[in-house]
Amino acid sequence: EEIIDTKSSPYLLRAITGTDDEIDQVLASGSWDRESARHASISHAAYGMMRWRYVLSPGFDHMLPQYHALMAEYSLDPAYNSTVGNDPRAVGNRIANAYIQHYLTDGSHEEIDYSNVHYKPINLPLFPHEAGTNNCRTPDRWQPLSLRTFIDQSGNSRPYGEYPAFLGPEWGNVTPFSLRDDQKSFYYDESGNEYITYIDPGPPPMVNLDANKEATTSREEQLQFLKGFEQVLHWSGHMDPTDGAMVDISPASVGDATIPSMEKVADNHDYLWFYDALHGGDIGSGYDRNPVTGDPYPKQEVPRGDYSRILAEFWADGPDSVTPPGHWYVMLNDVIDNIPQSERRVGGEAGPAVDVLEYDIKAYFALGGAMHDAAIAAWGLKGRYDYVRPITVIRWMAENGQRSDPNLERYHPLGLELIPDVVEMVTVESTRNGERHAHLKDNIGEIAIKCWRGPDYIGDTETENAGVGWILVAEWWPYQRPTFVTPNFAGYVSGHSTFSRTGAELLTSLTGSPYFPGGLGEYVAPANEFLVFENGPSVDVRLQWASYRDASDQCSLSRIWGGIHPGFDDIPGRLMGNVIGPQVWELATTYFSGGKAPMDPDVEEHDTLLVPQPKPEPKVCFGDVNRDGRVDNTDFNLIFRMQGRTCPNSEACPEDLDGDMFVGNEDIAEFFKAYVNSDCDGGLV
Known part of the structure; x- marks a missing residue:
């Protein structure tokens, strides 16, 4: 990062770029000007990270040529894989390798393809194409779904009879960005396995059946449980654009809702008062005037059946849509595009004016930390409470x-x-x-x-x-496609609500305003084009938001209309986002200013744990795929992640150890002939 900004304090990579003198030597050599060095370093870091991260994705064969085309646009060679010296390309490669190494030890279990270590579901799978719940044992707990064909968010398919495992129940154990020890709680299941949670709002309503299938919680809690899921059932009746129900979805009528406090959430999970149980939506009544321009918002009346269906699909996280964190990167890009280059100030009007690249880097860094912590906080609770989804409870009732x-x-x-x-x-x-x-x-x-x-x-x-x-x-079915009925993880808390409110708070801090540029963010869903698994909408629908929070709130509502979450999954997630977003921004700006951040590990440990200072070019040997002078588990992981694929662009690739232009079992066998966990000079690592 010193190539980018000599003042800022790198989060993970203090020793990556070497000393200022070495960087000065790079620039003084005449081979690289500062702008070219920046692009080279960033591009190689991004390329290395994305090639690693997505190599097992179904669309990787389509994505990789796009990566190569972008590298070529910058006159960069993706085959350049040196990690030593002051060449900015090597700096980028070191950054990518350091992050790869970090993620292999951060508690995410990437080294075993993110598999669960100890979680097992309580209930047998539900078959949505058959009536009922398949004898659900415990209606408070998550139930897997077995579909005729299941296609997950990444496009991976499973045949009938197989069902996907719970995705990420142990994610609370991942190393966070800003989440603090004083926000941490520990839970141990019946087998003594540890689950870590942050900002835990307490359990959702339950019925807690005994051996005789009698509820053991209070009648008040039972009714909260039943009515919360019935709200989801009732709102699924709003999906008809021909029923005559019209709604004004402009900021004149929608938005500016005030959510309950965290204290109230901990004491009482009755959220029905917050929503319009009959017509859908929440208590937000919109704005008399645009808070930025002072002009009134024009009304936009559309069939409720179009609005509800558009929301459910626009904010969904199925195989053909952007993930919930991805929506906030899209929003960030749109917001940045609407800020004149001369007015890009980190933190709004009171912040320093910076160039385009610096603004983008700091914005992405902060939003990345925010989405990272939102995932850890939300999925920690999903694993801890293992809470049921509406399709199970509604059919069980x-x-x-x-x-x-x-x-x-x-x-x-x-x-x-x-x-x-x-x-x-x-x-x-x-x-x-x-x-x-x-x-x-x-x-x-x-x-x-x-x-x-x-x-x-x-x-x-x-x-x-x-x-x-x-x-x-x-x-009953949620308003989802038949190959993706409900996400394969527990409901409480809503990941959409947590991600979205965190993102909204982060964008508020970044821009210095709670409102979209000009007081209006907008997305147009064209008539008879936007919906995927059925026709619609019947008219053009413009999703509009005055504030980032309004967009976040709309995202949360979409999950109720979509049949995925009740209100008591939603509100706690929003409140957690209210905490995470500002907390992430505070930590991020500490790094921006160059000071030692409150959560920053010891500098020496931070450096030596992850990446050594640049050193002489190592001796490279057979099996050393990443050319770091060692034959170790990282090299094996690189080969494993490329297994079953042809070397791109008909060019030799380092994972192809037997030289047949294909990475297969033979290459793994060749690797283990060379693997002794040693460096290429013969010493043990």
């Missing part, structure tokens, strides 16, 4: 029956509340010809819901949509 009237059949205190024209019991009368439940005449006595009917009601996704109608609650 339907299996129980109804709780509205003890005198009606199928009464159960943990069943569904009957609401006319929303949730009803199927009866002989309601199934007569021409009646609303006529198609359910084989299901007398079961509970039905008027909601989005699910993917089985869609033939041509280009021209049709499922619509809203009466289906059995035991067959």
Whole structure:
């Protein structure tokens, strides 16, 4: 980073770039001017990191040529892999290698492909295409899903009968950026395995069934549990653009909501008052005028069924969409593009004016730390509480029956509340010809819901949509595609809410304003084009936000409409983001100013643990894939991550030890012939 800014204090890589004298020698040699050196160092660092990180991704063969094209645009050779000396390309390679080494020891288990070490699910998998829950044992706990075909967020596919493991239940054990020891808690499961959490708001509502399947929590907590998940069920009835419900989705009517305090969250998980249970949305009533320009916002009335569907898909994290942290990088890019280059000040008007590259680097550094800590905090709680998703609880309540009237059949205190024209019991009368439940005449006595009917009601996704109608609650689906019904990890707390509120707070600190440039952020979803797994929207829909928090709040609401989270997953995540975002910014600016940051490890340990100072060119030998003079686990990981792939661009690649231009089992066998955990001069590492 000293090539970029001699004042700032590098977070992870104090010893990477060498001394100022060595950098001066690079620049004085005439081979590199400062701007070219910056681009070379950054490009090689990014290339090395991305090549490592995404080599196992399904789209890597398409991404790698794009990486090479960008390197060529800067007249850089991606095959240059030296890590020694003062050449800026070597500096970039050292930075990439240092981060790779760090991530192999940061608690994420990257060395075993992020596999879980000790977590095991309590419940058997649920089969969404079949009615019910497959005898869910514990409705408070997460249940895996087994789909006909499952495609995860990265595009990886699994056949019917297989189900994906819980993704990241031990992520709370990852080394954080700004999260502090005084925010840390420890939990040990029945087998004594440790789970670390940060900023723990306490457990969500539960029923806690005993051996006789009787709830052991208070009736108040039971009702909070039931009603919270019923809210998700009811909002799934909002997905019909032809039902006549119109909503103004401009900042004149939407936004500026005040969420509960952390203290209230700890004492009471009743959040229904915060939401508009009947029409959807929350208590935010918008702005009388644009807080930046002073002008009133024009109204934008659209069918609620379009708005709710657009939100669910726009903010989703399925295989064809941006991940929740990725949304905030997209927003950051859009915000930066709207700030004139001469006005880019780190921290807003009171901050120092910097050039374009410095602003980008500091913005990305801070947002990266924010998303990193948000993931650790949210997933630590997901692993700790192992909390259930709506598809399980909603179907489980339907299996129980109804709780509205003890005198009606199928009464159960943990069943569904009957609401006319929303949730009803199927009866002989309601199934007569021409009646609303006529198609359910084989299901007398079961509970039905008027909601989005699910993917089985869609033939041509280009021209049709499922619509809203009466289906059995035991067959309810979230508003998601059939290959990605619900993310494969626990619900509490909402990752979307945590990421988004953290990102909103970070952008507020970075720009010095809570509002988008000009008081308006906007994304247009074109009519009959935007939705993927059914047709829609029926009209152009403009998602609009006055503030970064408004965008964050909308993201949180999308997960309720999408059938993924109840409110008590949402609000705690937002509150955690309120803490994480400002905390990350405070630490990041400490690094920007060049001082020793409060959370910075001891300098000497920090340096020697990760990367040595530049040294003479090492002796390279067979099996030393990364050319660092050692044959060790890092080299094996590089070969393993390229396994099954052809060397790119028909050029020799260092992972191909047998020279056949393909990285396979033979190369691993060749590696182990050379591997003795030694350096290339014969000494033990």
